[in-house]
Amino acid sequence: MRESFIDTTTALLAEDPRTALVLADISAAAFAPAARSHPDRVLNVGIREQLMLGVAGGLALTGLRPIVHSYAPFLVERAYEQIKLDLDHQAASAVLVSVGASYDRAAAGRTHLSPADVTLLDTLADWTVHVPGHPAEVPDLLRTTVGGDASAYLRLSTQRNERPYGGGGDLVVVRDAGAGAALLVAVGPVLDAAVAAAADLPVTVAYTHRPRPFDTAGLRALAGNEVILVEPYLAGTSARVVAAALADRPHRLLALGVGRTELRRYGSAEDHDRWHGLDPVGLRRSLTGFLTPALV
Amino acid sequence: MTSLATITPRVAEAAAPLDGRHNAGRHDAAHTASHPVGALLERIRAGREFGPNVYSTLDALWVLYDRVLRVTPATADHPDRDRFLLSKGHAVAGYYAVLAAKGFIPPDWLDDQGGPESRLGDHPDRTLVPGVEIGSGSLGHGLGLAVGTALGLRAQGLLDPQVYVLLGDAELDEGSNHEAIAYAGAAGLANLTAIVIDNSSATHGWPGGVASRFTVNGWTAATVDGRDHEALHSALTGHHGHRPHVVVAVVENGEQP
Numbered sequence: 001m002r003e004s005f006i007d008t009t010t011a012l013l014a015e016d017p018r019t020a021l022v023l024a025d026i027s028a029a030a031f032a033p034a035a036r037s038h039p040d041r042v043l044n045v046g047i048r049e050q051l052m053l054g055v056a057g058g059l060a061l062t063g064l065r066p067i068v069h070s071y072a073p074f075l076v077e078r079a080y081e082q083i084k085l086d087l088d089h090q091a092a093s094a095v096l097v098s099v100g101a102s103y104d105r106a107a108a109g110r111t112h113l114s115p116a117d118v119t120l121l122d123t124l125a126d127w128t129v130h131v132p133g134h135p136a137e138v139p140d141l142l143r144t145t146v147g148g149d150a151s152a153y154l155r156l157s158t159q160r161n162e163r164p165y166g167g168g169g170d171l172v173v174v175r176d177a178g179a180g181a182a183l184l185v186a187v188g189p190v191l192d193a194a195v196a197a198a199a200d201l202p203v204t205v206a207y208t209h210r211p212r213p214f215d216t217a218g219l220r221a222l223a224g225n226e227v228i229l230v231e232p233y234l235a236g237t238s239a240r241v242v243a244a245a246l247a248d249r250p251h252r253l254l255a256l257g258v259g260r261t262e263l264r265r266y267g268s269a270e271d272h273d274r275w276h277g278l279d280p281v282g283l284r285r286s287l288t289g290f291l292t293p294a295l296v
Numbered sequence: 297m298t299s300l301a302t303i304t305p306r307v308a309e310a311a312a313p314l315d316g317r318h319n320a321g322r323h324d325a326a327h328t329a330s331h332p333v334g335a336l337l338e339r340i341r342a343g344r345e346f347g348p349n350v351y352s353t354l355d356a357l358w359v360l361y362d363r364v365l366r367v368t369p370a371t372a373d374h375p376d377r378d379r380f381l382l383s384k385g386h387a388v389a390g391y392y393a394v395l396a397a398k399g400f401i402p403p404d405w406l407d408d409q410g411g412p413e414s415r416l417g418d419h420p421d422r423t424l425v426p427g428v429e430i431g432s433g434s435l436g437h438g439l440g441l442a443v444g445t446a447l448g449l450r451a452q453g454l455l456d457p458q459v460y461v462l463l464g465d466a467e468l469d470e471g472s473n474h475e476a477i478a479y480a481g482a483a484g485l486a487n488l489t490a491i492v493i494d495n496s497s498a499t500h501g502w503p504g505g506v507a508s509r510f511t512v513n514g515w516t517a518a519t520v521d522g523r524d525h526e527a528l529h530s531a532l533t534g535h536h537g538h539r540p541h542v543v544v545a546v547v548e549n550g551e552q553p
Contacts, residue, residue: 020451040451046482048475051440058444061429063375064451081434082472086441089431091423 001156002027002099004138009067009097010034012146013041018065019146024052026070026099049079056094057086065095065146072098072114072155076121088124093151097142101157101189102233102258103272106265115258118211118233121153128152129212131188131232134164137209144168159189159232159269169210171218177204182226182291185219185242187211190232190278197283201291203228211238216245225250228290230283231257254290256283332358336393339406340416346389352495352522352547353387353462357394359528360460360491369399372427375454379445381430381461383438384493385419392416392425400427436470438463439490443476446488446540460489460532465506466497474509480540481513488540489532490515493522495547510542522547 006027012019013034020041021031028035028044035042041064045051049070056066068075075098076083087094102115121127128150130141138156145152165172171185175195181202186194191207198205206222208215211231219227223246229238235257242253258276265275273279277286331337331354360380367377382391389409396403401416409416415424419433430441442461449457463473480488492506502509507517518531522545535541 017452020448040447043447045475045479048479050436050472051443051475051479054437054440054472054476055444055447058441058446059448059451061441061445062448062452062454064448082437082440085431085434085437089421090441 001132001135001138001158001160002030004135005069005097005099005142005154005156006030008139008142009069012067012143013038016065016146017041018063020059020064020066022052022056022059022066022068024049024070024074026074049074050082053079053082053094054086057082057090057092060087060092060094061090067095067097067146069097069099071100071112072117073100073112076117076153077114080120083121084124087151093149095142095145095152095154097154097156099156101155101159103269104158106267106269106272109266110262110264115234115260117155118153118231119237122212122237126150127212128210129155130169130210131155131157132164132209133161133188133191133207135160136164137166140166141209155188155233157189157232159273161189161192165207165209169208170215171206171208171222173204173222174207175203175205177202180224182228183219183223184228184230184287185238187229187231187238190230193273193278193280193283194230196280197287199284201287203287203291214238214241214245216241219245223249223251226252226254226291228254228287229256230278231255232278234258234260252290254286256286331355332362333390333393333397336396336403336406337389339403340389340392340409342407342409348495349384349387349464349493349497350389353384353464353493354390354393355523355525355547356462356491356493356528356543356545357387357390359525359532360462361394361398363525363529364532365460366457367427369427372400375452376457378457379429379442379459381432381438381442381445381459382420382428383430383432383442383461384435384464384467385432387462387464387493388416388418388420391420391428395425395427398427401425435464435467436472439473439476439480442488442490443480443483443485446480446485447483449487450485455487458487458489458535460491462491462493464497465492465494465502466499468492468502468506468509469498469500477510477515478513481510481515484514484538485540486535486538489535490540490542491532492542492544493547494519494544495522506544507542510540515540515542517542517544519544519546521545 023044236255239255520527531543
């Protein structure tokens with residue numbers, strides 16, 4: 001996905017003089033050709049994330065459309081106040097693009113893990129959040145968000161599904177288990193594991209790469225009275241949205257995702273999937289537990 | 297450019313290495329009474345006590361809007377206008393008074409400052425107040441926004457407008473400023489001028505002087521008496537290099553940041 005982002009952004013910088021890119025050293029080498037072509041619009045401020053966001057806010061105030069990029073924890077968490085004040089409070093907007101996701105670089109440890117990025121951005125109003133599940137989804141999402149005027153966050157990962165799903169992010173039914181089935185909504189790269197886990201269970205599986213704004217109309221159309229969320233970031237991040245969308249309907253909700261506890265373990269992203277119960281076996285265990293409540 | 301030989305001992309002290317504190321200066325209310333926006337400021341004050349920070353910023357604000365900035369209410373949204381960013385957003389009373397004096401906002405807005413229907417908060421909001429370039433209040437945001445604004449103008453070939461940003465010496469405690477100071481120097485942002493109101497309010501001071509934090513990163517600098525309109529004017533307009541410029545305006549009261 002990172003390569004797809006770099007290629008598309010390089011093209012956008014050439015196509016649209018309104019586009020600018022602000023970096024804090026991360027991926028700077030990959031953007032060197034773009035920086036040579038557009039030295040005034042490809043700005044690497046060094047390892048200065050507060051300034052990276054402040055510069056983006058200033059660029060936006062002059063009418064440019066900044067794309068801001070770094071590792072997720074440095075882009076969203078380290079400079080959160082700059083996102084809140086230098087963009088939102090100024091009524092300025094930008095497109096933030098992160099790499100690293102929850103635990104792409106598991107062996108790097110806690111400093112490079114960002115399971116809370118989407119949750120943290122969700123404290124702000126009116127952000128579009130895309131969590132693509134395949135590199136081929138990235139170019140259209142990037143072009144659409146950069147072509148618009150609102151603030152957006154693209155959360156890129158090295159984890160991916162087998163195939164891409166196009167569209168703007170409304171729920172897409174991947175597996176239809178028929179009337180009365182529970183609805184599982186998988187966000188981004190957790191789809192394949194969710195489909196494998198649902199296998200022969202009475203579960204309809206829908207996919208989205210856009211948790212914000214969540215497709216609540218699609219949710220209401222597809223959901224019965226049992227909903228399962230599977231998100232590749234903090235568990236429960238979209239639970240409030242689902243609860244509000246189904247407030248007029250008695251329902252049960254199972255919200256799966258990355259846990260809050262700091263594991264202090266390295267390994268690979270696949271290891272962390274397993275430890276957080278987001279691999280097919282762990283998801284299956286959660287699904288069957290939810291669909292077959294324990295006898296009292 | 298004002299030379300050190302012509303400025304007050306207090307200014308010379310600030311421009312040279314120092315680590316001491318300074319005594320309070322003249323009585324501010326008396327100073328304000330004769331100021332061009334004194335009457336407007338009194339309408340905002342409405343009998344309340346103002347901290348010394350309000351008065352310490354007033355002269356720089358007046359010189360900027362009266363003699364330096366190429367912006368009027370008619371050009372407040374024009375791409376070619378000069379930008380003024382108030383980073384120390386709590387210095388807002390003098391700012392509103394100057395904006396009213398120059399016709400950006402109606403003077404009667406001043407009478408209800410901070411009220412439930414007022415557009416004028418204790419910190420400014422750019423979406424509510426005509427002529428206000430940034431909303432500020434949390435310290436350490438203006439300089440980064442100013443760097444981005446200067447870069448954005450340059451990227452669009454708008455080489456005429458200048459970007460001015462006003463900070464306080466205590467505000468410089470925030471590390472975000474030092475990210476911006478270092479980068480602006482490296483990037484050679486000639487269209488950027490920072491004004492630092494130095495009322496010696498930084499808790500741990502700035503040994504070596506405020507200006508040295510900028511000049512070591514390639515900025516040009518002038519340290520002047522922050523009450524002296526002529527000195528402020530020449531320092532603010534004496535910027536003809538290819539580097540960012542800082543004007544340290546030294547004032548005598550240091551009780552509040």
